[in-house]
Amino acid sequence: MTAAFRGPRPGRLLSGGVPLLLILLFVFLSVAGPSIWGEAASASNVAEANQSISAAHWMGTDDLGRDILARTLVATRNSLVLAVVATIVGGCVGIGLGLLSAMSRRLGRALGALINVLIAFPALLLAIFFAVLFGIGSVGSVLAVGASFAPGFARITQTLTASVVSKEYVEASRVLGRGPIYRTFRHILPNIAEPVVLYSTIHIGTAVLALSGLSFLGLGVQPPVYDWGRLLNDGLTRIYVTPGVAIAPSIAIVLAGLTFNLAGERLSDLIAGRRSAPSARRSQPRPAEPAPDPAGDGGGALVDVRHLRVTYASADGRVTTPVRDVSFTLAPKERVGIVGESGSGKSLTAAAIAQLIEEPGHVEAERLRFMDADLLTPDDSTRHVLGRNMAMVFQDPGEALNPAIKIGTHLIEPAVIHLRESKPDAKRKALDALRAVAITDPARRFEQHRHELSGGMKQRVGIAIGLMGEARLLIADEPTTALDVTVQRQILRLVDRLGARTEAGLLFISHDIAVVSELCDRIIVMYAGFIVEEAATADLLESPAHPYTSVLLAASPRMGLDKSRPLVAIDGRMPGPDADLPGCYFAARCPRADATCLSDRPPLRELADGRRAACWHPLTEPGDVPTSEGATI
Numbered sequence: 111m112t113a114a115f116r117g118p119r120p121g122r123l124l125s126g127g128v129p130l131l132l133i134l135l136f137v138f139l140s141v142a143g144p145s146i147w148g149e150a151a152s153a154s155n156v157a158e159a160n161q162s163i164s165a166a167h168w169m170g171t172d173d174l175g176r177d178i179l180a181r182t183l184v185a186t187r188n189s190l191v192l193a194v195v196a197t198i199v200g201g202c203v204g205i206g207l208g209l210l211s212a213m214s215r216r217l218g219r220a221l222g223a224l225i226n227v228l229i230a231f232p233a234l235l236l237a238i239f240f241a242v243l244f245g246i247g248s249v250g251s252v253l254a255v256g257a258s259f260a261p262g263f264a265r266i267t268q269t270l271t272a273s274v275v276s277k278e279y280v281e282a283s284r285v286l287g288r289g290p291i292y293r294t295f296r297h298i299l300p301n302i303a304e305p306v307v308l309y310s311t312i313h314i315g316t317a318v319l320a321l322s323g324l325s326f327l328g329l330g331v332q333p334p335v336y337d338w339g340r341l342l343n344d345g346l347t348r349i350y351v352t353p354g355v356a357i358a359p360s361i362a363i364v365l366a367g368l369t370f371n372l373a374g375e376r377l378s379d380l381i382a383g384r385r386s387a388p389s390a391r392r393s394q395p396r397p398a399e400p401a402p403d404p405a406g407d408g409g410g411a412l413v414d415v416r417h418l419r420v421t422y423a424s425a426d427g428r429v430t431t432p433v434r435d436v437s438f439t440l441a442p443k444e445r446v447g448i449v450g451e452s453g454s455g456k457s458l459t460a461a462a463i464a465q466l467i468e469e470p471g472h473v474e475a476e477r478l479r480f481m482d483a484d485l486l487t488p489d490d491s492t493r494h495v496l497g498r499n500m501a502m503v504f505q506d507p508g509e510a511l512n513p514a515i516k517i518g519t520h521l522i523e524p525a526v527i528h529l530r531e532s533k534p535d536a537k538r539k540a541l542d543a544l545r546a547v548a549i550t551d552p553a554r555r556f557e558q559h560r561h562e563l564s565g566g567m568k569q570r571v572g573i574a575i576g577l578m579g580e581a582r583l584l585i586a587d588e589p590t591t592a593l594d595v596t597v598q599r600q601i602l603r604l605v606d607r608l609g610a611r612t613e614a615g616l617l618f619i620s621h622d623i624a625v626v627s628e629l630c631d632r633i634i635v636m637y638a639g640f641i642v643e644e645a646a647t648a649d650l651l652e653s654p655a656h657p658y659t660s661v662l663l664a665a666s667p668r669m670g671l672d673k674s675r676p677l678v679a680i681d682g683r684m685p686g687p688d689a690d691l692p693g694c695y696f697a698a699r700c701p702r703a704d705a706t707c708l709s710d711r712p713p714l715r716e717l718a719d720g721r722r723a724a725c726w727h728p729l730t731e732p733g734d735v736p737t738s739e740g741a742t743i
């Protein structure tokens with residue numbers, strides 16, 4: 111078999127190698143051009159004035175006999191330096207505006223409107239307007255082109271920032287007590303840098319064109335200084351006599367514009383190619399012993415939630431209430447699971463405890479406490495308590511890790527910030543934590559970034575981060591949902607094992623009652639923003655009191671279930687967060703419902719065996735459940 115020789119494909123060469131070579135050439139000309147051709151460019155020789163193209167003067171001479179080619183080469187420095195500075199000016203102003211408009215609710219709308227208006231104007235028109243405003247000359251034209259670029263930079267920054275600020279690692283940083291400036295430089299800028307740099311590269315080419323245009327119109331660089339636009343301006347009147355005076359700077363302008371555009375695109379391709387790498391997900395754990403505190407005063411509870419309500423107001427004034435009434439406590443070291451179908455308010459309940467509900471969300475409660483911190487009147491010390499004592503494992507571990515930050519930095523941050531540990535100590539602890547979550551070669555992983563880890567690995571890292579502080583509570587929100595079954599089991603076992611050796615409580619959220627029952631001492635069942643039942647795990651599994659719990663269990667495949675019976679499908683839909691019903695929200699789907707259920711809301715009340723259920727007709731024994739075939743509870 112013979113190996114065929116494969117040279118570089120023309121398309122690839124044009125998009126990759128050629129722009130790179132041309133950029134190197136432009137850099138060389140900018141640096142060395144004035145030294146090499148400076149004399150020929152400035153030496154007047156009236157005897158050779160206005161010569162056409164010749165062997166001695168490849169592009170002819172101007173009206174003072176100066177060599178046009180030499181002047182074009184020398185003008186490279188002015189043309190490119192001014193273009194780069196104008197791009198930097200536009201970038202700085204635009205990025206600043208974009209960040210402000212994406213991060214500040216107050217300014218956001220006004221700035222957004224201003225950006226929209228400015229972006230509607232052609233950039234060159236804006237540049238001419240600003241050139242008149244800032245004054246004619248190099249400085250004025252650079253500021254003018256920078257100002258005309260700012261709206262574009264602002265728009266791209268605004269869009270990119272909006273997608274980053276909602277990431278879990280940014281939220282986590284906020285909870286850690288980090289201010290907006292830290293979050294901007296630590297989390298936002300590094301993550302929007304790549305597209306912004308690409309955008310800037312392409313804009314250097316556009317800036318060359320815009321600045322040349324201004325100089326050509328007489329608004330830019332003024333004699334004796336010259337750039338390509340100025341040369342074009344000088345030579346245009348003699349273009350038919352000595353065409354080189356216009357051709358040479360025109361070629362330079364077009365070449366520079368094309369070069370930076372192609373270079374930007376090639377850079378973009380390279381980055382896109384690099385991104386097609388591994389990625390993945392998952393979570394975090396720990397816990398230890400139970401001690402429910404049903405409806406008491408919450409004394410000694412790690413988490414104490416009373417009549418929690420989360421609302422969202424939409425722009426048109428409509429208010430939805432995804433969490434309607436939630437009350438529970440979680441004792442130190444206790445493992446509590448929250449289950450319920452999608453949209454029942456599980457995650458928002460946890461988010462309210464973690465102080466992660468952002469405007470337009472609104473949290474109300476009679477009591478909302480974590481340890482000794484009152485979460486209804488949060489201040490810096492509250493944030494410190496949360497940052498030090500609460501760890502969260504998110505649904506998607508990838509989302510919780512900042513792609514621009516090394517795994518090691520994520521790990522040591524809680525220990526350095528909240529426990530005031532030295533970096534070497536924190537690193538030692540981090541390597542131990544990575545070992546504890548069964549990550550091989552922890553020293554290497556410590557130096558890697560999130561895209562270098564698999565999904566299960568990322569979730570293990572998430573768990574390891576939880577081990578780094580002195581967390582008293584771990585909130586795990588659907589930590590295994592996105593993992594394949596094998597990895598799910600590993601992560602759950604890890605949560606269980608680590609829970610056994612730590613002192614923290616666990617709030618484990620899942621739609622899967624089977625998963626929750628494996629880990630938790632107590633289970634809370636949520637429906638349409640309410641807690642409908644709360645009981646010790648064994649009690650709940652053996653004899654659910656609320657018809658919804660019974661249906662949920664019957665709908666969940668798990669060990670010990672009678673395989674001869676079909677899994678139950680729950681007819682109907684859960685009322686949405688905009689529903690406003692007087693009675694039980696499950697009544698429409700409940701075969702036991704009567705007129706009272708439809709008209710009066712059942713309170714969450716204590717039943718004989720210490721459990722709580724919100725039902726007018728709780729089940730006394732685990733009878734039949736409603737099925738689509740018509741069976742009844």
Ligand SMILES: Nc1ncnc2c1ncn2[C@@H]1O[C@H](COP(=O)(O)OP(=O)(O)OP(=O)(O)O)[C@@H](O)[C@H]1O
Nearest residue numbers: 422432450451452453454455456457458459621687
């Ligand atoms: N930012 C928001 N703005 C408005 N409504 C929201 C917002 N976040 C969530 N909701 C509403 O709250 C409901 C409950 O959300 P939540 O995430 O707590 O549900 P969940 O029980 O955790 O469901 P899932 O298992 O699908 O995550 C959602 O169905 C949605 O209608």
